[in-house]
Amino acid sequence: MRFRGRARSGVSHGPPAAPPAEPAGPLPALVIDALGRKCPIPIIMLADRIREVPVGEVIAVLADDAAARTDVPAWCRMKSQDFVREETLPQGGWGFHIRRTY
Known part of the structure; x- marks a missing residue:
């Protein structure tokens, strides 16, 4: 096969790599x-500690x-x-994200 211009090296020129995955939502403050x-x-742990984050911030509970x-x-x-949201954790269980409203 003949190419115009520079010779091709052994480097793959496939589609660009995907950018790193973005978090599905805001990162939790706690x-x-x-x-x-x-x-x-x-x-009980959630109810006891939700006041530690400012209103509008997200708290995550792993369970x-x-x-x-x-x-x-x-x-x-x-x-x-x-x-x-709810996310499945790779080690098993779930992460629950809650935004404090008041």
């Missing part, structure tokens, strides 16, 4: 590690008790806090 704790401890998947969003509705 992370509460409740891994290994059973219900209702993750909620591996399946009950937290329903408890955390329900607590947010009951306490008028914004449930931002």
Whole structure:
């Protein structure tokens, strides 16, 4: 095969590499590690520490008790806090992101 211009080297000229993955949302101002704790401890830890972050900031709760998947969003509705998202953790469990509203 013949190329015009400079000779091709052994370097691949495929599509550019993808940029590093962006976080799915704002980074949390505080992370509460409740891994290994059973219900209702993750909620108690969240309720006790949410006042440590300024209004408008995000707090993350890491939990591996399946009950937290329903408890955390329900607590947010009951306490008028914004449930931002849930993510699956690579080591197992979930990360719940909550924005403090008041």
